[in-house]
Amino acid sequence: MAEVPRVLRSEWTKIKSVRSTMWTLGTAVLVTIALGMLICTLVRVDFGSKSINQQITFDPTNVSFTGMTLGQLAMIVFGVLVVANEYSSGMIRTSLAAVPQRATFLFCKLLVATALVLVVGLVTSFAAFFAGQAVLGEHRAYLSDPGVLRAVIGGGLYMTLIALFSMAVASMLRSAMLSLGVLMPFFFLISSILGNVSATRKLGRYLPDQAGQKIMQVIAPVNDPVPYGPWGGLAIMMGWTAVALAGGFLVLKKRDA
Numbered sequence: 001m002a003e004v005p006r007v008l009r010s011e012w013t014k015i016k017s018v019r020s021t022m023w024t025l026g027t028a029v030l031v032t033i034a035l036g037m038l039i040c041t042l043v044r045v046d047f048g049s050k051s052i053n054q055q056i057t058f059d060p061t062n063v064s065f066t067g068m069t070l071g072q073l074a075m076i077v078f079g080v081l082v083v084a085n086e087y088s089s090g091m092i093r094t095s096l097a098a099v100p101q102r103a104t105f106l107f108c109k110l111l112v113a114t115a116l117v118l119v120v121g122l123v124t125s126f127a128a129f130f131a132g133q134a135v136l137g138e139h140r141a142y143l144s145d146p147g148v149l150r151a152v153i154g155g156g157l158y159m160t161l162i163a164l165f166s167m168a169v170a171s172m173l174r175s176a177m178l179s180l181g182v183l184m185p186f187f188f189l190i191s192s193i194l195g196n197v198s199a200t201r202k203l204g205r206y207l208p209d210q211a212g213q214k215i216m217q218v219i220a221p222v223n224d225p226v227p228y229g230p231w232g233g234l235a236i237m238m239g240w241t242a243v244a245l246a247g248g249f250l251v252l253k254k255r256d257a
Contacts, residue, residue, distance in 0.1 A: 007099050007108040015113060018085060024078040025117070028159070029124045032071030036128045039066040040135040047139055059219040060141040061151045064132025068155065068216075071124065072162045072209070075117065076183050079166025082113045083248075084176035102252050110167055110245070117163040118156065125155030147218040150230065154215030157234060161212060165241045171248025174255075212237035 015021055043063055047055070086092040099105040129152045133140035141148050170179040187209050194204030204210055205226055214226065214233030228236065 003099070003101075004104060004108060007104060008112055010098075011109045011112040014086075015082060015116065018081070021078055021081050021085075024074045024081065025120050028071045028074035028078070029120065029127070031074060032065075032067035032124050033128045033131050035067030035070055036064050036132045037067075037135050039063060040132040044136050044139060053222060057219055057222050058139065059217060060133060060136050060139055061129065061145075061148050061218045062216055063136070064129045065125070065151075065155050065216045067128060068159065072159060072187070073184075075121075075159050075163040076166045076187065077180070078117065079113070079163040080170045080176050080179045080183065083109070083167050083170035084174065084179055087174045088176055103249065106171065106249055106252055110164065113167060114160060114164050118160045121159035121163075122153065122156030124159065125152050128155070141218065145218070147230075151216045151218050154230065154234065158212045158215060158237070161234075161237050161241050162209070165208060165237075165244055168241060168244030168248040172244070172251045174251070206236055208237045208240040211240075 040060075040063055047058075050058070086095060095105060096102065099108075129143070129148075133142075143149055143152065166179070166183055169183055170176070173179045173182065191204060191207045191209050194200040194207065195210055196204075211228070211233040214228065215230045217230060220226075226233075
């Protein structure tokens, strides 16, 4: 374990030296905040036309996070690039020659990238919340309100898990194009279809993104049939991520670079 600090420094150098990975994080921040503010503006303008029930069940905190729909796209790209860039460039052979303990190599790579994403995710979540609430004006929520702090912190955790899940998938598929070709339809097409078709809606609730987004809700929708709460949803998402990480480690351990 004496070499772990050295490997951690090496992985940090890899991430910060590749502009595309850092740009994707910046994009996630800007898109999440900007789109959230736009949606909050539209909601404030249209608030008077909502029914009484809609006004009562209005969740100002969750509205601030609508930008994460696109922000998570950048997080997916970041997670894929962190892992798959080494395979596409052939650098994985050099990395594994320098760190033959594959468990140590993967652990350090994921630890550095996850720590970075966690910081960025929390900053983004808090910034999106405060910016969105400023736009909502009299309809706003406050950080001290019940459940709000949990939802804001949960937003950062959600973005972190999205990126970590993407890293795990990229570790299994070992190709940026293939990984994005699987993850993009999974999150932006399959999940949406399963969640909106009555015959598959119950199944869709247990997909990682739909379950994980529950942590960002303060006020549950009317007649919400979801059988788990905010932390239960996050636990489901963590379960998906853990399984994907196990798969990524097995592939790395058994296959040649």
